[in-house]
Amino acid sequence: MQFVMLLNASGYVTIGEIAKKMDISQVTAINDVSRLKEQFLTQGVYIKSSPGKGIRLVYTERSVRHVLISLLARMIDQFDGNYSVFQNLILHQLNFIHPLGWFWSKVKLYDVQLRLNLLEDDVKIAALYFFVSMNRCLGGHPILEEESGDKDGLDKRKLKKLYQLIANELGLETREGELAVLCNDAKLFPFCIPQEENPYLYQKIKMRVIDFIGNISRQLEVALYSDEVLLELLIQYFMNERKMNERLDPALINQMKADYPHIYRAVLECLDSLTDEIRCDDYEEITYIVMYLIAAMDRVGPAEKKLSVLIACPGGVAVGQLLASKVRRIFNFHIIGICSANSLYYDERMKRADFVISAINIAKSDRPVIVVDPLLSREDIINIYELSYMILSEKRAEGFVEDRLDREMTRLQKIVQENQCSPERKDIEAAVRLLNEKFSVRESGAARLKQLFLPEFVQKTKGCTDWEDALRIAAGPLIRCQRISRGYIDATVENCKLNGPYFILREGFCIAHALPEKGLIEPCLGLLYIEEGVDFGHEFFGPVHMLFYTCFRESSQWNLKILRTLISIAENSDLCGKISAKDGHGIYEIILEVLTDGLDGE
Structure with a gap:
């Protein structure tokens, strides 16, 4: 739509005019125009911008016809005489005098008269070619002589005859330049060339x-x-x-x-x-x-890689893989590596990093550091965006030349807009909270927690055969209560085999999980306490004693509070000692109390 709008314009068009006509934001219009620039770079069509004026297309008639044929080719692939609403809208904007169906019928008619024996694909491409080229001529956009090129030696008498017959019906003069371009473009027409060359x-x-x-x-x-x-x-x-x-x-x-x-x-x-x-x-x-x-x-x-980022985590692999995966899904950074916090100071990759995203506090660093939750909360995304934007702004101020620097800054703005709540949504959420509190329909954090974390989800065992056996035992009651499927545990095991035990966060402590689409039925939280511990083969941390199994649909603030509270348990040696002395039910009571306190006010 924007390409056709620029094509129809008699001069410069501003981004504001595009946004208004398309009923989109100016940021969206800027992003779309950037895509148009990229798409047409190899097709001989350029978008020229002028400060204070706007943008306009620069092209040869032959190149713009090729772009139009390319854009409309998908339409002709499914042509049955009818168009969708969007296709009709595009064709209306083109202001073409004669519809595609008219050319379709004429090509089929002269196919019989001239005994061309055209295949269905022949009819499609010929109709589309004539539809674009002849309508452009009728609209006052003929091929210029300097664009026509040389005629090659192939015999295209039938093709020329087909062209001339249709042009005569439209009252078009058959120009030499048009015929020369037709001959040069004849590679589009399979009936002009031996079949084996295809x-x-x-x-x-x-x-x-x-x-x-x-x-x-x-x-x-x-x-x-x-x-x-x-x-x-x-x-x-x-x-x-x-x-x-x-x-x-x-x-x-x-x-x-x-x-x-x-x-x-x-x-x-x-x-x-x-x-x-x-x-x-x-x-x-x-x-x-x-x-x-x-x-x-x-x-x-x-x-194209705008900013280089080093991921830091407690133990080299640990949550680093998880964090890197989350960052890749949102930002266009070049992740140059994952390292432990201990090795960060002498890691050579630090010299190439613009900044560090870390899952653990770092005392000192030569590069800016953003400390985040491994699941990346909305606040984390905003903080990463702000630092990225600041670094990109400094690069521009220092004369750093990069063709798409401004585009990257605009894209970062779009990311943070998508991850922030709109003012209207915040107002609505505040109103809903007020109504819930007024009429006492709000479910307490403790009540929600008891639905998520049941006594039967906590187990205690002396030992396990291996780490895979431990994961399957921990998931057992969750599967029996139909909170997760067996596919969820299979996905967890497979992730651990491929990426290592990235979910071990502290000594003797891990929070296993998989993606919700891998078999999560209903959110839940399980725990297996292993007295003798089980070795996951982690580079830094020893056997795991507390194996939590988290099954959440999203990384909401409530779920993040649960995860932070669980991690705080591993950092409290006295509390861990009390847990080790209890049976399964006693462990459940302690964990429930700690989680309830952590969610207080939720």
């Missing part, structure tokens, strides 16, 4: 790959559309019917999924723009695509 298949796949790379670039905030190697590799991959050189080891696929969840998620969200032949559960093929993307990100990455 250039149309190449062009069709290329169109979809470009669309996919544009979508994935927006998802990952990396300019992958500038990487010609990625473009050609993906085209060849699909041209060769996705023939894989070798089968991938399932362990490698699982490791890749764990290391690059944001790329897998982006691929799954954009896969329909690339192909409908790959199932969303076929992780072998998806992993091949992810590998191409990772390699491309390494090639183009240095210019």
Whole structure:
């Protein structure tokens, strides 16, 4: 819509005018225009900005036609004579005189008369090409002579005849420049070229790959559309019917999924723009695509990675993997590594870090440090945003040159806006709290806690076979009470195998968990106390005695208070001594009392 609006404009257009016409915020308009700039960089269309005036398109007629054909190609793929509301809106904005259906019918008519024997795909691409080019001519936008290029040696007499017959019906003069461009663009038309060369298949796949790379670039905030190697590799991959050189080891696929969840998620969200032949559960093929993307990100990455961040945690792995995963989902940082707080001072990567995000207090550091909860509360996100914005502002003030610096600052603003409550929502929540208190319908923190944490969820045992056995014993009553499925415990075990025991937070203490979509039925909290302890193979911490199993749907403030209170138990040696001397029911009473006190006022 914005591209067509700029195309129809007679001069400069301001961001405010775009926002008003589209009924969107100016921040959204700025972000969308940035995407347009990226998308058209390789297609010969440019967006020129002028201070005090606004923006406008700079293009040749041939390039803008190619962009329009590319944008409308998905429409023609499903053409049955009818359009959706959005498609009708786009076509109306183009101000084209003759509809696509008219060209469709004419191509089919002259196909019979000229005995062209066109296939269905031939009819589609010819109708779309004539629809764009002839409507542009009728609108006063012919091809200029200098754009036409040279005619090659292919015989395109039938194609020319088809063009001339339709042009005559429209009363269009058949210009030499138009015919020259038609001949040069003939690679779009499969009936003009020997079938074995199949250039149309190449062009069709290329169109979809470009669309996919544009979508994935927006998802990952990396300019992958500038990487010609990625473009050609993906085209060849699909041209060769996705023939894989070798089968991938399932362990490698699982490791890749764990290391690059944001790329897998982006691929799954954009896969329909690339192909409908790959199932969303076929992780072998998806992993091949992810590998191409990772390699491309390494090639183009240095210019796109805005801020370098080092993750610090209590013990090297510990909560570092969890924290890094949370940061990757929200921010576009280059995470240069995860290290323990003890090794932070002599870690060489500190020299390359813009700042440190830590799950533990750090006394001294050469770089700015943000101390956060491993689950990243809304306040943590805002604090990270504020520090990031300050660092980016300093870079700009120091003359730091980076093409997308302003865009990154705008994107950070959008992140914090999405994670902050609107004033209206805060007012509504305050009103609801007042009504609940007035009419005594508010459930107390203790009552909510007793629904989450039942006596039968606490167990005490002398020992376990191994750490996996301990996790399954701890989850046993939660599964029996139908709070979680067996898939939840399987996901926890798998995460521990892939990422190490990142949920061990203190000596003898851990809080195991998995993602809620892995089998959480109803929120719950379990505890297994192991007298002899069980070794998880952690680099710094010894056997675990208190194994908490948390199953929450979201990282709300209430849940975060529970987690902080649980961690405070591990830091209180006297309290741990009392717990070790009690049976299962006695342990439950102590933990319940501590949690209730921690949630006081909630």
